Amino acid sequence: xxxxxxxxxxxxxxxxxxxxxxxxxxxxxxxxxxxxxxxxxxxxxxxxxxxxxxxxxxxxxxxxxxxxxxxxxxxxxxxxxxxxxxxxxxxxxxxxxxxxxxxxxxxxxxxxxxxxxxxxxxxxxxxxxxxxxxxxxxxxxxxxxxxxxxxxxxxxxxxxxxxxxxxxxxxxxxxxxxxxxxxxxxxxxxxxxxxxxxxxxxxxxxxxxxxxxxxxxxxxxxxxxxxxxxxxxxxxxxxxxxxxxxxxxxxx
Numbered sequence: 001x002x003x004x005x006x007x008x009x010x011x012x013x014x015x016x017x018x019x020x021x022x023x024x025x026x027x028x029x030x031x032x033x034x035x036x037x038x039x040x041x042x043x044x045x046x047x048x049x050x051x052x053x054x055x056x057x058x059x060x061x062x063x064x065x066x067x068x069x070x071x072x073x074x075x076x077x078x079x080x081x082x083x084x085x086x087x088x089x090x091x092x093x094x095x096x097x098x099x100x101x102x103x104x105x106x107x108x109x110x111x112x113x114x115x116x117x118x119x120x121x122x123x124x125x126x127x128x129x130x131x132x133x134x135x136x137x138x139x140x141x142x143x144x145x146x147x148x149x150x151x152x153x154x155x156x157x158x159x160x161x162x163x164x165x166x167x168x169x170x171x172x173x174x175x176x177x178x179x180x181x182x183x184x185x186x187x188x189x190x191x192x193x194x195x196x197x198x199x200x201x202x203x204x205x206x207x208x209x210x211x212x213x214x215x216x217x218x219x220x221x222x223x224x225x226x227x228x229x230x231x232x233x234x235x236x237x238x239x240x241x242x243x244x245x246x247x248x249x250x251x252x
Contacts, residue, residue: 022211029210030054032119036083038070040125042199048091058103059083070192112138124148136171149202154226156198160217169238170245194226
Protein backbone atom coordinates (compact mmCIF):
# COMPACT_ATOMS: atom_id res chain seq x y z
CA UNK A 1 0.00 0.00 0.00
CA UNK A 2 1.51 3.32 -1.07
CA UNK A 3 1.55 6.16 1.47
CA UNK A 4 -1.04 8.91 1.12
CA UNK A 5 0.28 12.13 -0.42
CA UNK A 6 0.16 14.45 2.64
CA UNK A 7 0.22 17.65 0.58
CA UNK A 8 -2.21 16.84 -2.22
CA UNK A 9 -4.83 15.38 0.12
CA UNK A 10 -4.13 17.55 3.16
CA UNK A 11 -7.71 18.89 3.28
CA UNK A 12 -9.11 15.37 3.28
CA UNK A 13 -6.62 14.30 5.93
CA UNK A 14 -7.81 17.16 8.11
CA UNK A 15 -11.37 15.83 8.09
CA UNK A 16 -12.01 13.47 11.02
CA UNK A 17 -14.52 11.60 8.84
CA UNK A 18 -11.79 10.74 6.31
CA UNK A 19 -8.22 11.05 7.61
CA UNK A 20 -5.38 8.86 6.36
CA UNK A 21 -7.35 5.61 6.59
CA UNK A 22 -10.24 7.04 4.60
CA UNK A 23 -7.94 8.39 1.93
CA UNK A 24 -6.31 4.98 1.62
CA UNK A 25 -9.74 3.44 1.16
CA UNK A 26 -10.37 5.86 -1.70
CA UNK A 27 -7.10 4.92 -3.35
CA UNK A 28 -7.99 1.22 -3.12
CA UNK A 29 -11.51 1.70 -4.50
CA UNK A 30 -12.90 1.19 -7.97
CA UNK A 31 -15.97 3.01 -9.29
CA UNK A 32 -17.98 2.20 -12.40
CA UNK A 33 -19.27 5.44 -13.96
CA UNK A 34 -21.95 4.86 -16.60
CA UNK A 35 -22.74 7.95 -18.67
CA UNK A 36 -20.29 10.78 -19.30
CA UNK A 37 -22.66 13.64 -19.96
CA UNK A 38 -23.49 16.60 -17.76
CA UNK A 39 -23.56 14.52 -14.57
CA UNK A 40 -20.85 11.99 -15.34
CA UNK A 41 -18.27 14.49 -16.54
CA UNK A 42 -18.55 16.49 -13.31
CA UNK A 43 -18.78 13.49 -10.99
CA UNK A 44 -15.87 11.62 -12.57
CA UNK A 45 -13.62 14.67 -12.31
CA UNK A 46 -14.36 15.07 -8.60
CA UNK A 47 -13.78 11.36 -8.00
CA UNK A 48 -10.46 11.50 -9.83
CA UNK A 49 -9.28 14.60 -8.00
CA UNK A 50 -10.44 13.20 -4.65
CA UNK A 51 -8.06 10.26 -5.03
CA UNK A 52 -10.25 7.33 -6.07
CA UNK A 53 -7.75 4.78 -7.35
CA UNK A 54 -9.60 3.29 -10.33
CA UNK A 55 -12.41 4.64 -12.49
CA UNK A 56 -14.13 2.44 -15.05
CA UNK A 57 -15.90 4.80 -17.46
CA UNK A 58 -18.63 3.70 -19.85
CA UNK A 59 -20.25 5.61 -22.69
CA UNK A 60 -20.61 4.94 -26.41
CA UNK A 61 -21.50 8.47 -27.51
CA UNK A 62 -19.38 11.15 -29.17
CA UNK A 63 -18.99 14.77 -28.11
CA UNK A 64 -21.46 17.17 -29.72
CA UNK A 65 -21.28 20.97 -29.70
CA UNK A 66 -24.53 21.08 -27.71
CA UNK A 67 -22.77 19.19 -24.88
CA UNK A 68 -20.12 21.82 -24.22
CA UNK A 69 -22.02 24.22 -21.88
CA UNK A 70 -22.62 21.56 -19.21
CA UNK A 71 -20.20 18.69 -19.93
CA UNK A 72 -17.20 20.46 -18.51
CA UNK A 73 -14.51 17.93 -19.39
CA UNK A 74 -14.93 18.57 -23.11
CA UNK A 75 -13.61 21.31 -25.39
CA UNK A 76 -14.41 22.46 -28.91
CA UNK A 77 -11.55 20.34 -30.20
CA UNK A 78 -13.24 17.22 -28.78
CA UNK A 79 -16.38 17.52 -30.92
CA UNK A 80 -16.81 14.28 -32.85
CA UNK A 81 -14.50 12.32 -30.54
CA UNK A 82 -15.66 9.53 -28.26
CA UNK A 83 -16.55 10.84 -24.81
CA UNK A 84 -14.67 8.00 -23.15
CA UNK A 85 -11.41 8.90 -24.90
CA UNK A 86 -11.60 12.61 -24.07
CA UNK A 87 -12.69 11.86 -20.49
CA UNK A 88 -9.85 9.41 -19.88
CA UNK A 89 -7.33 11.96 -21.15
CA UNK A 90 -8.64 14.74 -18.89
CA UNK A 91 -8.92 12.53 -15.81
CA UNK A 92 -5.38 11.22 -16.16
CA UNK A 93 -4.16 14.78 -16.54
CA UNK A 94 -6.08 15.80 -13.41
CA UNK A 95 -4.59 12.97 -11.34
CA UNK A 96 -1.63 11.06 -12.80
CA UNK A 97 -1.97 8.38 -10.11
CA UNK A 98 -5.46 7.49 -11.31
CA UNK A 99 -6.07 4.26 -13.22
CA UNK A 100 -8.76 4.62 -15.89
CA UNK A 101 -10.42 1.75 -17.73
CA UNK A 102 -12.52 2.56 -20.80
CA UNK A 103 -15.65 0.70 -21.91
CA UNK A 104 -16.49 2.39 -25.18
CA UNK A 105 -19.65 0.48 -26.11
CA UNK A 106 -23.20 -0.25 -25.07
CA UNK A 107 -22.97 -3.02 -22.48
CA UNK A 108 -25.39 -5.93 -22.51
CA UNK A 109 -26.88 -7.37 -19.32
CA UNK A 110 -24.06 -9.84 -18.71
CA UNK A 111 -21.40 -7.19 -19.30
CA UNK A 112 -23.16 -4.77 -16.95
CA UNK A 113 -23.26 -7.38 -14.20
CA UNK A 114 -19.59 -8.23 -14.71
CA UNK A 115 -18.55 -4.57 -14.68
CA UNK A 116 -20.63 -3.82 -11.58
CA UNK A 117 -19.35 -6.89 -9.76
CA UNK A 118 -15.73 -5.83 -10.29
CA UNK A 119 -16.21 -2.37 -8.74
CA UNK A 120 -16.81 -1.01 -5.25
CA UNK A 121 -19.68 1.29 -6.22
CA UNK A 122 -21.71 1.91 -9.38
CA UNK A 123 -22.53 5.49 -10.38
CA UNK A 124 -25.48 5.94 -12.73
CA UNK A 125 -25.18 9.17 -14.71
CA UNK A 126 -27.23 7.99 -17.69
CA UNK A 127 -29.92 10.03 -19.39
CA UNK A 128 -32.57 7.46 -20.27
CA UNK A 129 -34.94 5.25 -18.33
CA UNK A 130 -34.25 1.88 -20.02
CA UNK A 131 -30.51 2.11 -19.31
CA UNK A 132 -31.16 3.09 -15.69
CA UNK A 133 -33.38 0.05 -15.26
CA UNK A 134 -30.78 -2.28 -16.76
CA UNK A 135 -28.07 -0.84 -14.57
CA UNK A 136 -30.25 -1.14 -11.48
CA UNK A 137 -31.00 -4.79 -12.28
CA UNK A 138 -27.28 -5.49 -12.62
CA UNK A 139 -26.51 -3.89 -9.25
CA UNK A 140 -29.29 -5.80 -7.50
CA UNK A 141 -28.10 -9.06 -9.05
CA UNK A 142 -24.52 -8.65 -7.78
CA UNK A 143 -25.41 -6.75 -4.57
CA UNK A 144 -23.47 -3.60 -5.39
CA UNK A 145 -24.34 -0.09 -4.17
CA UNK A 146 -25.94 2.15 -6.79
CA UNK A 147 -25.77 5.93 -6.67
CA UNK A 148 -28.07 7.41 -9.28
CA UNK A 149 -29.06 10.89 -10.40
CA UNK A 150 -30.84 12.84 -13.09
CA UNK A 151 -31.21 16.45 -14.17
CA UNK A 152 -33.50 18.23 -16.62
CA UNK A 153 -34.70 21.82 -17.04
CA UNK A 154 -33.90 23.43 -13.65
CA UNK A 155 -34.55 20.27 -11.65
CA UNK A 156 -32.46 17.41 -10.35
CA UNK A 157 -32.56 14.32 -8.18
CA UNK A 158 -30.17 11.96 -6.40
CA UNK A 159 -30.80 8.58 -4.75
CA UNK A 160 -28.75 5.84 -3.10
CA UNK A 161 -29.50 2.12 -3.04
CA UNK A 162 -27.11 -0.14 -1.13
CA UNK A 163 -28.71 -3.37 -2.41
CA UNK A 164 -27.26 -5.13 0.62
CA UNK A 165 -30.28 -7.04 1.89
CA UNK A 166 -33.56 -8.44 0.61
CA UNK A 167 -35.65 -5.95 2.58
CA UNK A 168 -34.20 -2.90 0.82
CA UNK A 169 -35.91 -1.22 -2.14
CA UNK A 170 -34.23 -0.71 -5.49
CA UNK A 171 -34.52 1.96 -8.17
CA UNK A 172 -37.22 -0.05 -9.96
CA UNK A 173 -39.43 0.19 -6.86
CA UNK A 174 -39.76 3.90 -7.58
CA UNK A 175 -41.30 3.61 -11.01
CA UNK A 176 -43.95 1.76 -12.95
CA UNK A 177 -43.95 0.96 -16.66
CA UNK A 178 -45.97 4.15 -17.23
CA UNK A 179 -43.07 6.31 -16.00
CA UNK A 180 -40.71 5.54 -18.88
CA UNK A 181 -41.15 8.82 -20.75
CA UNK A 182 -39.21 11.37 -18.70
CA UNK A 183 -38.22 13.52 -21.67
CA UNK A 184 -34.68 14.59 -22.38
CA UNK A 185 -32.44 17.64 -22.37
CA UNK A 186 -32.70 18.04 -26.13
CA UNK A 187 -36.45 18.42 -25.97
CA UNK A 188 -36.91 20.16 -22.62
CA UNK A 189 -33.57 21.87 -22.02
CA UNK A 190 -31.32 22.03 -18.99
CA UNK A 191 -29.50 24.76 -17.09
CA UNK A 192 -25.81 23.86 -17.24
CA UNK A 193 -25.10 24.60 -13.59
CA UNK A 194 -27.90 22.30 -12.42
CA UNK A 195 -26.12 19.41 -14.09
CA UNK A 196 -22.95 20.46 -12.27
CA UNK A 197 -24.73 20.60 -8.93
CA UNK A 198 -26.22 17.13 -9.30
CA UNK A 199 -22.93 15.72 -10.57
CA UNK A 200 -21.10 17.08 -7.52
CA UNK A 201 -23.70 15.61 -5.16
CA UNK A 202 -23.40 12.23 -6.86
CA UNK A 203 -19.64 12.30 -6.35
CA UNK A 204 -20.16 13.25 -2.69
CA UNK A 205 -22.41 10.24 -2.10
CA UNK A 206 -19.90 7.91 -3.76
CA UNK A 207 -17.02 9.28 -1.68
CA UNK A 208 -19.03 8.90 1.53
CA UNK A 209 -19.77 5.29 0.67
CA UNK A 210 -16.15 4.52 -0.10
CA UNK A 211 -14.84 5.87 3.21
CA UNK A 212 -17.59 4.17 5.21
CA UNK A 213 -19.77 7.14 6.15
CA UNK A 214 -23.49 6.74 6.72
CA UNK A 215 -25.71 8.56 4.25
CA UNK A 216 -29.06 10.19 4.87
CA UNK A 217 -29.90 9.36 1.26
CA UNK A 218 -30.03 5.62 1.76
CA UNK A 219 -33.33 4.45 0.27
CA UNK A 220 -34.39 8.06 -0.19
CA UNK A 221 -34.86 10.31 -3.20
CA UNK A 222 -33.49 13.86 -2.89
CA UNK A 223 -35.24 16.36 -5.16
CA UNK A 224 -34.04 19.83 -6.13
CA UNK A 225 -35.97 22.67 -7.77
CA UNK A 226 -33.48 25.19 -9.10
CA UNK A 227 -36.14 27.78 -9.86
CA UNK A 228 -37.38 28.10 -6.28
CA UNK A 229 -34.28 26.76 -4.55
CA UNK A 230 -36.45 24.25 -2.69
CA UNK A 231 -35.33 20.73 -1.82
CA UNK A 232 -37.22 17.79 -0.40
CA UNK A 233 -36.55 14.18 0.55
CA UNK A 234 -38.88 11.30 -0.30
CA UNK A 235 -38.65 7.90 1.40
CA UNK A 236 -38.51 4.97 -1.00
CA UNK A 237 -40.45 1.90 0.07
CA UNK A 238 -39.85 -1.59 -1.24
CA UNK A 239 -42.43 -2.69 -3.78
CA UNK A 240 -43.38 -6.29 -2.91
CA UNK A 241 -44.26 -6.81 -6.58
CA UNK A 242 -41.05 -5.29 -7.94
CA UNK A 243 -39.86 -7.30 -10.97
CA UNK A 244 -36.23 -6.79 -9.91
CA UNK A 245 -35.79 -6.96 -6.14
CA UNK A 246 -38.89 -8.86 -5.03
CA UNK A 247 -38.32 -12.48 -4.05
CA UNK A 248 -38.77 -13.80 -7.59
CA UNK A 249 -37.71 -10.70 -9.49
CA UNK A 250 -35.58 -11.37 -12.53
CA UNK A 251 -35.87 -8.59 -15.08
CA UNK A 252 -35.26 -4.88 -15.46
